[in-house]
Amino acid sequence: MQIKALSLGVAVSAVLAAVSCGNREAAALQRLGSSEAGPERSMVLTPVKSGTAGGVFRGAPVEIVAFRSEFRFSIADSRDSSDRCTGKRPGGEGLAFVLLGSAPTALGAGGSGLGYQGLKDSIAVEFDLACSPDNSDPEAPHIAIDIDGRVSHQDGAVAAPVLIVDERTQTSFDDAAIWNAWIEYQDGVMEVRVARDGKRPEQANLRAKVPAKLVESRKLWPGFTAANGKGASKQTVAAWQSEWVMVPRTSTPPGPPRPPRKEQLIGPAF
Numbered sequence: 001m002q003i004k005a006l007s008l009g010v011a012v013s014a015v016l017a018a019v020s021c022g023n024r025e026a027a028a029l030q031r032l033g034s035s036e037a038g039p040e041r042s043m044v045l046t047p048v049k050s051g052t053a054g055g056v057f058r059g060a061p062v063e064i065v066a067f068r069s070e071f072r073f074s075i076a077d078s079r080d081s082s083d084r085c086t087g088k089r090p091g092g093e094g095l096a097f098v099l100l101g102s103a104p105t106a107l108g109a110g111g112s113g114l115g116y117q118g119l120k121d122s123i124a125v126e127f128d129l130a131c132s133p134d135n136s137d138p139e140a141p142h143i144a145i146d147i148d149g150r151v152s153h154q155d156g157a158v159a160a161p162v163l164i165v166d167e168r169t170q171t172s173f174d175d176a177a178i179w180n181a182w183i184e185y186q187d188g189v190m191e192v193r194v195a196r197d198g199k200r201p202e203q204a205n206l207r208a209k210v211p212a213k214l215v216e217s218r219k220l221w222p223g224f225t226a227a228n229g230k231g232a233s234k235q236t237v238a239a240w241q242s243e244w245v246m247v248p249r250t251s252t253p254p255g256p257p258r259p260p261r262k263e264q265l266i267g268p269a270f
């Protein structure tokens with residue numbers, strides 16, 4: 001609990017210019033907490049230091065009806081353990097892909113809050129490394145969808161957490177390899193896929209109905225948060241590309257649909 005208190009209200013630390021692909025205007029990235037630019041336009045959300053929390057958000061909002069986002073991430077150099085169950089996996093707490101309904105000015109709670117807990121009016125996909133009994137976490141790395149800054153799987157998640165563990169090797173997305181994640185939203189349904197081999201799985205790992213009002217037809221700041229607890233990992237978003245399906249223009253008669261806005265704000269081209 002001490003870690004959460006320390007991490008609340010971390011102020012904006014910097015605004016980084018970022019190159020966008022195929023856009024009329026360049027978007028910027030807004031950095032929070034411990035995050036820092038890494039090599040090849042990656043973003044290191046947390047260093048290998050316990051108690052740190054970091055985030056990075058699109059500096060300008062999008063107004064969308066649907067989207068696809070793909071990102072590559074790694075969780076490496078794990079030290080000690082943030083896990084408070086029996087498993088004691090080494091490393092930090094994990095990271096979250098966040099869609100925030102207000103301009104990002106501060107991180108949420110760190111530690112088991114992943115830098116997301118307490119960020120109201122939002123929806124997130126968590127990639128949780130450490131079992132946290134107060135959040136009703138399973139004893140293994142898992143993904144889940146959280147809303148309104150609530151990370152407890154009893155009161156916050158919109159679907160049961162899904163374990164991402166290789167049964168044979170017991171490895172997961174904390175194995176220091178590059179993992180890919182695909183997050184897609186359309187018509188009130190969110191799908192999440194993860195893979196270690198870079199190939200988008202046909203079947204979603206997690207598919208859930210989510211409140212459309214948290215995503216559609218409003219100003220939305222997408223980004224990432226991450227945190228370390230007692231243990232620590234270097235948590236990096238190596239690349240991030242998105243296709244935003246923008247809110248249609250209102251005109252009479254209705255004009256042709258707008259093409260999705262494609263952009264890559266982090267990392268080298270996919």
Ligand SMILES: [Ca+2]
Nearest residue numbers: 128130132137
């Ligand atoms: Ca956790």
